[in-house]
Amino acid sequence: MNRFITAALAALLVSGTAFAEGVTEADLADDQASAADILTNGMGRHLQRYSPLDMLNKENVQNLVPAWAFSLGGEKQRGQETQPIIYDGMMYITGSYSRIYALDVETGKEVWQYDARLPEGILPCCDVVNRGAAIHNDKIYFGTLDARIMALDAKTGDVVWRKKIADYKAGYSYTAAPLIVNGLVVTGNSGGEFGIVGEVQARDAETGELVWTRPVIEGHMGTLNGEESTMTGTLNATWPGDMWKTGGGATWLGGSYDARTDTLIFGAGNPAPWNSHLRNAGTPVDGNVGDNLYAASRIGIDPSNGEIKWHFQTTPREGWDYDGVNEVVAYDDREGNQRLATADRNGFFYVLDAADGAFVSADPFVKDITWAEGIDDTGRPIFAEDNRPGNPADAADGKKGEVVFSSPSFLGGKNWMPMAFSQRTGNFYVPSNEWGMDIWNEPITYKKGAAYLGSGFTIKPNYADHIGSLKAIDPDTGEWKWEFKNDAPLWSGVMTTAGGLVFFGTPEGEFIALDDETGEKLWSFQTGSGIVGQPVTWEQNGEQYVSIISGWGGAVPLWGGEVAQKVNYLNQGGLLWTFKLPKQLASAN
Amino acid sequence: MRRLLATTILLLAGLSGPVFAQANDACADYTPQPKPQNASRDIVGQELDEIMDRGHMLFAVYEDYPPYSWKDGGTPRGIDIEIARLIAEDIGVEPRFNFIAAGENLEADLRFNLWKGALIGGRIANVMMRVPWDPSFACRVEQVVFTGQYGGESIAIAYSKSAYPEEKPVPAYFRFDTVAVENDSISDFYLSSFAGGQTAGKIKRFSTMAAAMDALAAGEVMAAMGPRSQLDHGLTPDIGVHQPPLAGFAISEWTVGVGVNFRYRPLSYTVDDAIRYALEDGRIEKIHADYGVTFHPPER
Numbered sequence: 001m002n003r004f005i006t007a008a009l010a011a012l013l014v015s016g017t018a019f020a021e022g023v024t025e026a027d028l029a030d031d032q033a034s035a036a037d038i039l040t041n042g043m044g045r046h047l048q049r050y051s052p053l054d055m056l057n058k059e060n061v062q063n064l065v066p067a068w069a070f071s072l073g074g075e076k077q078r079g080q081e082t083q084p085i086i087y088d089g090m091m092y093i094t095g096s097y098s099r100i101y102a103l104d105v106e107t108g109k110e111v112w113q114y115d116a117r118l119p120e121g122i123l124p125c126c127d128v129v130n131r132g133a134a135i136h137n138d139k140i141y142f143g144t145l146d147a148r149i150m151a152l153d154a155k156t157g158d159v160v161w162r163k164k165i166a167d168y169k170a171g172y173s174y175t176a177a178p179l180i181v182n183g184l185v186v187t188g189n190s191g192g193e194f195g196i197v198g199e200v201q202a203r204d205a206e207t208g209e210l211v212w213t214r215p216v217i218e219g220h221m222g223t224l225n226g227e228e229s230t231m232t233g234t235l236n237a238t239w240p241g242d243m244w245k246t247g248g249g250a251t252w253l254g255g256s257y258d259a260r261t262d263t264l265i266f267g268a269g270n271p272a273p274w275n276s277h278l279r280n281a282g283t284p285v286d287g288n289v290g291d292n293l294y295a296a297s298r299i300g301i302d303p304s305n306g307e308i309k310w311h312f313q314t315t316p317r318e319g320w321d322y323d324g325v326n327e328v329v330a331y332d333d334r335e336g337n338q339r340l341a342t343a344d345r346n347g348f349f350y351v352l353d354a355a356d357g358a359f360v361s362a363d364p365f366v367k368d369i370t371w372a373e374g375i376d377d378t379g380r381p382i383f384a385e386d387n388r389p390g391n392p393a394d395a396a397d398g399k400k401g402e403v404v405f406s407s408p409s410f411l412g413g414k415n416w417m418p419m420a421f422s423q424r425t426g427n428f429y430v431p432s433n434e435w436g437m438d439i440w441n442e443p444i445t446y447k448k449g450a451a452y453l454g455s456g457f458t459i460k461p462n463y464a465d466h467i468g469s470l471k472a473i474d475p476d477t478g479e480w481k482w483e484f485k486n487d488a489p490l491w492s493g494v495m496t497t498a499g500g501l502v503f504f505g506t507p508e509g510e511f512i513a514l515d516d517e518t519g520e521k522l523w524s525f526q527t528g529s530g531i532v533g534q535p536v537t538w539e540q541n542g543e544q545y546v547s548i549i550s551g552w553g554g555a556v557p558l559w560g561g562e563v564a565q566k567v568n569y570l571n572q573g574g575l576l577w578t579f580k581l582p583k584q585l586a587s588a589n
Numbered sequence: 590m591r592r593l594l595a596t597t598i599l600l601l602a603g604l605s606g607p608v609f610a611q612a613n614d615a616c617a618d619y620t621p622q623p624k625p626q627n628a629s630r631d632i633v634g635q636e637l638d639e640i641m642d643r644g645h646m647l648f649a650v651y652e653d654y655p656p657y658s659w660k661d662g663g664t665p666r667g668i669d670i671e672i673a674r675l676i677a678e679d680i681g682v683e684p685r686f687n688f689i690a691a692g693e694n695l696e697a698d699l700r701f702n703l704w705k706g707a708l709i710g711g712r713i714a715n716v717m718m719r720v721p722w723d724p725s726f727a728c729r730v731e732q733v734v735f736t737g738q739y740g741g742e743s744i745a746i747a748y749s750k751s752a753y754p755e756e757k758p759v760p761a762y763f764r765f766d767t768v769a770v771e772n773d774s775i776s777d778f779y780l781s782s783f784a785g786g787q788t789a790g791k792i793k794r795f796s797t798m799a800a801a802m803d804a805l806a807a808g809e810v811m812a813a814m815g816p817r818s819q820l821d822h823g824l825t826p827d828i829g830v831h832q833p834p835l836a837g838f839a840i841s842e843w844t845v846g847v848g849v850n851f852r853y854r855p856l857s858y859t860v861d862d863a864i865r866y867a868l869e870d871g872r873i874e875k876i877h878a879d880y881g882v883t884f885h886p887p888e889r
Binding site for chain 2: 118119169243278393453454
């Protein structure tokens with residue numbers, strides 16, 4: 001009913017007025033095709049990050065020049081991971097420390113800025129980044145580090161509503177870009193290892209009122225319109241005792257929306273506690289009752305009521321911190337099959353059937369995978385049992401436990417940084433990292449003044465000449481078409497265009513365009529600080545524009561070990577760069 | 590004695606490099622990391638003279654953490670609060686308190702509160718209370734002086750006297766009987782993996798030890814396992830507490846002291862002296878007794 005009205009209204013707006021009064025569901029659904037705006041994180045809620053624009057292409061990309069730049073200011077320059085939203089003459093970007101800015105997209109001048117007030121002494125689990133905003137109707141939405149979601153007037157920056165997703169004192173935070181579907185703002189949550197539980201929440205975009213919630217760990221009850229709805233999974237099917245109550249599974253990277261099947265797809269993080277031996281997951285058990293569902297899984301959700309339609313667990317019996325949160329991209333393969341693809345932290349690139357999340361194929365997208373010998377016909381890993389981090393009970397003598405080398409590292413073959421799909425080539429472009437970790441049980445550590453059984457890690461590069469590795473992957477065969485190596489680990493998003501270009505950035509500060517068929521570097525620009533943001537491209541006054549934010553930070557500078565040598569000289573920052581291909585240079589090859 | 594030895598070895602190792610690394614060198618396992626750029630540009634905290642000039646000093650204490658530190662209707666209370674007052678009195682300044690949330694581990698707490706500052710807001714304290722003393726841990730955090738050991742802590746089991754009228758429960762009992770623990774604590778880890786996971790099914794996890802003790806008092810569980818002081822604090826006439834041998838539990842005891850920024854050595858000596866006097870004349874033992882907590886003399 002609601003959806004019908006929205007759709008009818010959308011039709012009216014589109015046909016009736018030259019200047020839209022606000023962003024409609026129809027506009028969001030059409031985001032990829034409409035080249036003059038960017039209305040969603042992922043440049044389309046399928047998260048393909050593919051632009052149909054080809055004014056800028058392999059022949060003329062060397063003429064791409066800066067148009068303007070914008071400094072985020074502030075005392076603290078750190079970790080800029082935003083993706084710009086562009087609508088009605090404005091660009092909206094979020095900054096670290098829960099800031100949001102509206103800029104005149106023609107000139108780069110600031111129109112308004114809103115700095116969320118954060119509680120003193122707050123300890124956000126997952127650094128101070130923000131990964132972008134969402135837009136709907138006349139409002140712009142973004143989440144803050146104290147685990148709140150807020151709506152602001154897109155024209156003025158005035159706060160319309162502000163709601164609590166979860167209690168920051170209990171260890172929750174929020175860093176992802178919200179997702180808007182059928183007038184609902186849909187969010188996940190972030191949280192450290194404090195016994196939190198991952199959840200997806202949907203709110204009325206106009207009022208902020210909660211419509212439904214869906215915890216992602218079995219045994220917890222969902223809600224719909226303020227009443228209990230259904231239980232997630234089956235109580236104690238795959239968790240021992242009451243451990244499900246604090247089972248982890250933070251949905252910290254947000255989700256995608258597959259309009260073909262009307263399904264939200266969210267990923268859940270690693271189960272808690274960290275060590276698998278404590279969760280009945282350390283050794284194989286009959287009936288897979290130690291799988292710890294739905295941690296380290298992708299979950300298909302009905303957007304109207306929050307019911308789970310299907311799930312696919314990438315890492316059952318998870319024990320390496322392989323969060324299952326990496327984005328799921330909806331696409332059609334070369335034969336026209338409706339598919340979903342995801343490059344998991346665990347090093348495998350999965351293709352699933354869009355209809356029901358059923359397993360289609362999985363192939364490695366990094367060079368060294370030690371924890372599993374492969375993925376079987378059902379999608380379940382063939383575990384290398386001797387590569388599992390040790391049982392803390394074995395180290396109860398108070399000594400450092402046995403050191404196990406596992407690859408990929410706990411930061412994953414791919415972390416949060418989004419990959420892109422090209423409708424032009426039919427390939428995926430996956431920002432990956434070739435690194436492993438030494439991991440051991442470390443009984444001597446402390447928490448809140450008390451002894452604590454921790455784990456020690458050291459991340460190690462697997463190769464001397466590169467950690468970062470951008471790969472073109474054919475999803476039909478799993479074959480790598482080409483690889484672009486980078487010294488430092490990649491931490492930025494990727495974008496493809498109909499002009500045959502693949503854009504991404506490096507921690508060394510280079511913003512780079514590659515040939516989508518060969519991986520050859522066609523253009524690059526030094527932005528002055530490391531790039532961990534997400535590029536976009538759009539058309540304005542008959543010219544093609546590209547934007548990327550530059551500003552080193554995030555979790556990366558905190559790493560020690562051998563990786564530190566590759567990143568600890570990099571300077572932090574906060575500068576949005578906008579480039580354009582001037583008309584007079586568009587045809588000059 | 591042990592501390593002196595460890596310090597000597599540290600000095601030797603520092604002067605002569607890894608040649609002197611020995612089996613009893615607590616730091617043998619640790620390789621210092623390269624110093625990161627753009628970190629800690631500013632001087633944080635105050636030296637002893639500045640503290641005396643301005644007449645007050647700031648103590649970082651954990652919030653909502655009875656019997657150690659909590660706010661009772663706005664008034665700071667607890668064992669750590671009283672010991673901090675002794676220190677400030679000895680120096681001759683007014684004590685002030687910063688009630689902090691616990692980070693993911695002690696390294697984070699020390700970074701946020703003593704030597705670098707939090708990512709958002711937060712204040713640098715002159716002294717942080719309830720910092721465990723452990724030579725090999727101290728190696729990993731060079732920016733902090735670990736001193737002023739003022740107590741010991743150990744793991745104990747509290748039990749319902751009616752549920753256990755004769756034999757007191759030991760961990761093997763929890764294959765059959767319910768037991769409350771603080772989620773993700775050392776006791777949780779111990780029982781989750783005890784005897785090949787045989788006790789894992791009977792554990793009830795709570796967000797704090799106080800909540801676990803409330804559940805024991807309410808009869809929801811038959812026993813609770815955690816740090817002795819926290820069990821003592823939650824005792825009722827119907828609850829007993831004992832400390833049976835805990836098989837395979839090597840870190841069931843630890844020493845607690847204070848942390849001070851490594852830049853302010855004179856402050857750390859003064860604080861340590863204040864604590865030593867208060868241990869010698871029984872004031873610290875009395876503070877524990879006042880809160881109904883068994884005092885374990887620290888290893889110094």
